[in-house]
Amino acid sequence: MNLAAVAAQLSDGWKGRVLAxxxxxRMxxxxxxxxxxxxxMHSDxxxxxxxxxxxLVLELDQVPMHLKAGDFHLIPRGVRHRxxxxxxxxxxxxxxxxLA
Known part of the structure; x- marks a missing residue:
């Protein structure tokens, strides 16, 4: 599966696709x-x-973090983020x- 091609087919507005x-x-x-x-925030x-x-700019407890292609970041439980x-x-x- 080519993830860039699949992502290009997604509509705007934060519509995601469960891959696995x-x-x-859940991925x-x-x-x-x-x-x-x-x-x-997820407490669990x-x-x-x-x-x-x-x-994108990920804000963790009001501290901005710039992420670009190839970057990985773990968001710990209990941390407010947007x-x-x-x-x-x-x-x-x-x-x-x-999982539902």
Whole structure:
């Protein structure tokens, strides 16, 4: 599977696609939207972001972190985070969010 090609087919507006479930971890592909994402916090699990292409600004407890293609970052549980407006590109999100 070519992830860049799959991401290019995703609509705007933070519509993601679940690629796989590994035990209790879900692997999702997202195409970033310039609007950004509202702040959230997970008290029970960590998340990880792997940038495939483009760039975004991830804010962790109000501290901005610039991520670009190839960058990986672990978001620890209990840390408030959001994606600031103005981003573009695609990324993989790994999280053990309770599977429905």
């Amino acid at each position: 479930d590994f035990g209790c971890v 999702k592909l997202f195409k970033a939207d310039a609007v950004g994402l509202a702040e959230e 699990w960590d998340e990880a972001i792997l940038m495939l292409e483009g760039e 994606i600031l407006p103005g981003c573009r590109g695609s990324f993989i999100l790994l999280d053990p969010e309770p």
